[in-house]
Amino acid sequence: MVSPILELTNINKSFGHVHANKNINLTINKGTIHGIIGENGAGKSTLMSIVFGLYQANSGTIKVNGKEINLRSPKDSIINGIGMVHQHFMLVENFTVLENIILGFEGELVFGKNLEKAKKDLKDLCDTYKLNIDLNSTISDLSVGFRQRVEILKSLYRGAEILILDEPTGVLTPQEVDELFKILRSLKEEGKTIVLITHKLIEIMDLTSEVSVMRQGEMVGHTKTENTNKEQLAEMMVGRSVLLRLDKSEVKAGEVSFKVKNLTVKDDLDVTRVKNVDLEIRSGEILGLAGVTGNGQTELLEALSGIRKVESGEIYLEGKKVSDSQNFLDPRELKDKGLAHVPEDRQRMGLVTDFKAYENLIFGYHDQQPFSKSSVLNHRDIISHSKKIMEEYDVRPQSPNLITSNFSGGNQQKIILSRELNENPKVLLVGQPTRGVDIGAIEFIHQRLIDMRDRGAAILLVSVELDEVLSLSDRIVVMFDGKIVGEKDNINVTDRELGLLMAGVV
Amino acid sequence: MAPVDKSKVPWWVSNLIVPLVNLTLALLVSGLFIFIAGENPYEAVRLIIYGSFGYIEGFAYTLYYTTNFVFTGLAFAVAFHCRLFNIGGEGQAYIGGLGVFLVAINFSFLPVPIVWLLSIAGAVVFGAAWAFIPAYLQATRGSHVVITTIMFNFIAASLMVFLLVDVIRDTAQMGPHTVALPKEQWFPSFKDFAGLFGVKIRYSPLNISFLLAILASVFVWFLVWKTRWGYEMRAVGHNTQAAIYAGISPYKNIIIAMCISGGLAGLLGVNEILGVHHKIVAGFPAGYGFTGIAVALMGRNHPIGIFPAAFLFGILYQGGSEVTFDMPNITRYMFVAVQGVIILFSGALENLFRPQIESFFVNRLNMKASA
Structure with missing residues (x-):
């Protein structure tokens, strides 16, 4: 049974300057569940998108059943028996299950014979794999777990022999996860091959027979799951790379200036994402919040900055309650009280990319003197202010009149940082400050954050980059599944310890 | 065709040349309509211009x-x-x-x-x-x-x-x-x-x-x-x-x-x-x-x-009514159609030739810069 069904040789893929996949070799055996594990941005999803034909590799070969194939689009992959279930489902909400599955494969103008045949085939598939789906229900009535099954069914119906699942459990409840795993096991028993992309060690140990680890675009190891353990995998995942410790003075933490008590927050789909979180940040201290993306950090940041409603719990700024479920200050009022926020997603939230740079440099402070006087914008002062801080923060090019989308990611980030740090906030919330930023700019941004801390600001740093959390923070908390699962002073903490906490192992 | 780097497109290309090209196309298509309706398009254009600029009351109507x-x-x-x-x-x-x-x-x-x-x-x-x-x-x-x-x-x-x-x-x-x-x-x-x-x-x-x-x-x-x-x-x-x-x-x-x-x-x-x-x-x-x-x-x-x-549409309204007086085959609705064509070309089809026009000018400017 150990014949390779999928072989990748020397796959390379770059996006601009980012080398997302470097010389990847991977062999997946038929009838196995193969795990691919790695931190965010390690290149797992990129690799699988290449296999599914969404991206084209810059070089390298892909063989299915020993035959070299050329994948130019998902259509080619489907023909070759490769199916993928994405993190975000690709379903038409107001169509039924049946309609979604035959979409693009209707095969007839007026539904009749083919539709009946499809119905029968699908029923058989459902029975074989115990999917338990009602073909006539509308997608919008189905829970997330069922929608995922529809995606699986869709791939099977289209003849998938290899099924790639990208972070399938991220959106599921524990019970749904159990159900999914049952289905995956029965698929395996029927001879299908499953590739499971995840960052959760526990799933790898539970489900897979072989595992490959990726780190920073490279494949760093392959092993049989039975020959390894969580600790070893975590170590491989995070890597033993020497940490770039910053020149950082001893912490001189003062009074508690930001406090969160028993905070619970729901997301837009009414799922509880932050569960009874307590935090305290002193002035002159950086609190690092580590965690894998999607464990509630986004919702936490949004609640703390006044964007998202608090379900229960309280938030205190300098000893005064600013938010609970009944009364809360909006982002502007919080700004006035000295809270600044660098959001995680700069293009979605931090900037209006169609605005000119100078318009973004005053964004959120545009109603303050001297930028605006009795509702009229003071163009001259705004431009001179923009020029000044663009120079100070080395934003390139230094042209306030340029449309923001024409700046590089790193420079867009500097626009936000310069705007927020320039106000000398008492409390600073920073999400992913260096995501997609080049190395030179990272150093600069880190130094600025340390400067802010030395000037007495209380900083909450949320980052999925462990190195970043470790090199900047004075204290570290780890968030997993909406809860704070660990807190450490940043002395002699190893990335391994944190990695285990982040993966929810301990 | 590779997308044009928007920051390199001069403002007058996207804000003057492109609308003018679209307008010209719309007028050509409209001319075709008039031709099919059995009237002389040149004559129609002459009437539009005369009707909207040619005498003081007409011009006043255009501005109204x-x-x-x-x-x-x-x-x-x-x-x-x-x-x-x-x-x-x-x-x-x-x-x-x-x-x-x-x-x-x-x-x-x-x-x-x-x-x-x-x-x-x-x-x-x-x-x-x-x-x-x-x-x-x-x-x-x-x-x-x-x-x-x-x-x-x-x-x-x-x-x-x-x-x-x-x-x-x-x-x-x-x-x-x-x-x-x-x-x-x-x-x-x-x-x-x-x-x-x-x-x-x-x-x-x-x-x-x-x-x-x-x-x-x-x-x-x-x-x-x-x-x-x-x-x-x-x-x-x-x-x-x-x-x-x-x-x-x-x-x-x-x-x-x-x-x-x-x-x-x-x-x-x-x-x-x-x-x-x-x-x-x-x-x-x-x-x-x-x-x-x-x-x-x-x-x-x-x-x-x-x-x-607005001035252009003023010309069309005023000049159009002049045309319908003098050309029996052209009805008022004909000019509604002309308006429609203009809207089509400057609105819905606005980006029809934009990439070509923009890359043409960007390439020209690049050549000039390197020369």
């Missing part, structure tokens, strides 16, 4: 139409900066006209200039109020303004017919219109001005509302690009989530943008009631509200673009 299009074009543009598709200009203008009339007739004891100012305010307030309801529904309930404003056009039309038939009709007459305002309240017309300089012309609907249109253009430019209000409206329009992050209320700005938009549309009532009819006649907005959408899109939602676009 321009005035209306400026108001409705600006109205659409303001809402559009907040990404609201206000297609209710027609109804807002209608109700705005009601405001003008009610104020003028009820405050006739005041000095005339004050009545004028109050009437203009009445137009703005009534137009804004008519836009407020869809705005409120959009902001609080998410009811799409496209749907609600179009419904409000019908409601406005029905309401006005009801008022004109049953409530404020001039009972001495048979038609669905009100009594005329006292003569001293009428806006000075172009004819009066010409008379001052000893030029005698026949009737002309052009009046000092044209100056109001210029003022409104300056106001919109200032509002959108120079004030905090405009800044916040644009922020909400471009990226609502970012606006919330920055503490800008989408709710508030949707309502403000729609009300300003409705107020501007209401100004059409000033031109029509104080300047032309001197009373409310049924159906006076006559489609200007809808054409305003095309004007705004063609003018790229900027007053500097809207003014020439």
Whole structure:
């Protein structure tokens, strides 16, 4: 049974300057569940998108059943028996299950014979794999777990022999996860091959027979799951790379200036994402919040900055309650009280990319003197202010009149940082400050954050980059599944310890 | 074709050359229509130009139409900066006209200039109020303004017919219109001005509302690009989530943008009631509200673009009616079709040749730079 069904040789893929996949070799055996594990941005999803034909590799070969194939689009992959279930489902909400599955494969103008045949085939598939789906229900009535099954069914119906699942459990409840795993096991028993992309060690140990680890675009190891353990995998995942410790003075933490008590927050789909979180940040201290993306950090940041409603719990700024479920200050009022926020997603939230740079440099402070006087914008002062801080923060090019989308990611980030740090906030919330930023700019941004801390600001740093959390923070908390699962002073903490906490192992 | 680096495209290419190319194409296609209808397209163009520029009354008509299009074009543009598709200009203008009339007739004891100012305010307030309801529904309930404003056009039309038939009709007459305002309240017309300089012309609907249109253009430019209000409206329009992050209320700005938009549309009532009819006649907005959408899109939602676009549509309206007089095969509806073609090319197909034109100029400029 150990014949390779999928072989990748020397796959390379770059996006601009980012080398997302470097010389990847991977062999997946038929009838196995193969795990691919790695931190965010390690290149797992990129690799699988290449296999599914969404991206084209810059070089390298892909063989299915020993035959070299050329994948130019998902259509080619489907023909070759490769199916993928994405993190975000690709379903038409107001169509039924049946309609979604035959979409693009209707095969007839007026539904009749083919539709009946499809119905029968699908029923058989459902029975074989115990999917338990009602073909006539509308997608919008189905829970997330069922929608995922529809995606699986869709791939099977289209003849998938290899099924790639990208972070399938991220959106599921524990019970749904159990159900999914049952289905995956029965698929395996029927001879299908499953590739499971995840960052959760526990799933790898539970489900897979072989595992490959990726780190920073490279494949760093392959092993049989039975020959390894969580600790070893975590170590491989995070890597033993020497940490770039910053020149950082001893912490001189003062009074508690930001406090969160028993905070619970729901997301837009009414799922509880932050569960009874307590935090305290002193002035002159950086609190690092580590965690894998999607464990509630986004919702936490949004609640703390006044964007998202608090379900229960309280938030205190300098000893005064600013938010609970009944009364809360909006982002502007919080700004006035000295809270600044660098959001995680700069293009979605931090900037209006169609605005000119100078318009973004005053964004959120545009109603303050001297930028605006009795509702009229003071163009001259705004431009001179923009020029000044663009120079100070080395934003390139230094042209306030340029449309923001024409700046590089790193420079867009500097626009936000310069705007927020320039106000000398008492409390600073920073999400992913260096995501997609080049190395030179990272150093600069880190130094600025340390400067802010030395000037007495209380900083909450949320980052999925462990190195970043470790090199900047004075204290570290780890968030997993909406809860704070660990807190450490940043002395002699190893990335391994944190990695285990982040993966929810301990 | 590789996408063009937008930052390298000179402003005059995207804002002048591309619209001109689109316009030329639209006119060529329109010429084809006229040819198929059995008339000479060159002759038609000559008639359009003669009709809209060739004699003083014709030119005055062109500017009168321009005035209306400026108001409705600006109205659409303001809402559009907040990404609201206000297609209710027609109804807002209608109700705005009601405001003008009610104020003028009820405050006739005041000095005339004050009545004028109050009437203009009445137009703005009534137009804004008519836009407020869809705005409120959009902001609080998410009811799409496209749907609600179009419904409000019908409601406005029905309401006005009801008022004109049953409530404020001039009972001495048979038609669905009100009594005329006292003569001293009428806006000075172009004819009066010409008379001052000893030029005698026949009737002309052009009046000092044209100056109001210029003022409104300056106001919109200032509002959108120079004030905090405009800044916040644009922020909400471009990226609502970012606006919330920055503490800008989408709710508030949707309502403000729609009300300003409705107020501007209401100004059409000033031109029509104080300047032309001197009373409310049924159906006076006559489609200007809808054409305003095309004007705004063609003018790229900027007053500097809207003014020439409005002028162009003024030429078409005035020149078009001239053509229909002289060419029996060309009906009024033919010019509706011509308008449609222009809207098609400058709106829906606006990006048809944009990449080619832009890359052509970018390549030329690069060659020049490297030479």
